[in-house]
């Protein structure tokens with residue numbers, strides 16, 4: 556299913572079955588005068604996404620032989636299908652930063668460091684095993700060898716548009732938007748979403764994701780944007796207002812986290828602190844224990860990014876206790892130290 560958004564720009568709804576994100580907005584820019592087309596983001600590497608994406612492309616009469624792909628970031632709901640649907644001549648673009656990050660992940664052996672960090676965050680080995688079984692190959696993007704690296708300011712010309720790559724790290728280490736100054740169109744990827752808040756998590760080797768994210772929200776906030784096009788859910792919204800709301804959301808989250816830390820003067824792991832924060836997670840019963848494991852994984856990741864923000868700004872202290880890291884409010888008296 557597709558919708559025309561603008562002259563030569565179409566949105567294809569790619570179904571993300573069973574995923575709280577529900578749908579990926581894949582954008583297709585139709586080439587003019589026999590020129591090549593551009594597809595922005597693709598969906599997971601599974602049959603449901605493949606069927607809805609290819610269905611939309613067929614309805615649009617698109618041939619992959621004449622289509623290139625731009626991936627806004629490395630997440631598998633954006634990049635998963637790229638190598639599957641590409642024709643031999645298809646150019647697949649992704650930010651150089653995210654390509655390098657993927658290469659680093661692929662080079663790691665056995666227990667990758669994201670899992671090691673989640674153990675330090677307080678996840679049990681049993682929960683980690685559950686996560687590993689659930690995140691099958693469709694959640695990973697491991698085929699970046701042929702991807703072409705994109706840098707800040709690179710320009711792409713498709714369908715009469717001149718799109719400039721804008722590096723916006725935060726949601727991933729090398730997230731990118733595409734901006735067309737003349738028409739005021741900004742392809743947002745997951746940088747700004749109108750109906751949900753983009754997930755900000757920790758990344759081994761990428762320092763201060765939340766601080767970076769806020770800087771890069773402010774980077775695009777005052778662009779003269781007439782048509783902001785996010786990669787998930789609704790596409791109608793005022794971008795500066797939404798950016799202010801997202802920054803406010805993270806500010807409130809930091810306050811909530813500082814309060815939870817003060818309520819645990821003897822120290823708490825990231826996992827324990829996440830249990831004490833409020834989450835907008837749908838589950839059969841209320842309470843942390845009944846949340847699906849995937850949602851707990853993302854919640855602990857988000858808490859870790861906020862703790863890192865506070866740690867780097869000297870508002871909390873961290874200490875390692877055997878296999879886990881505990882966090883303390885700065886004023887914690889020595890006598891209350893965890894043994």
Ligand SMILES: [Zn+2]
Pocket residue numbers: 628630726745
């Ligand atoms: Zn994403």
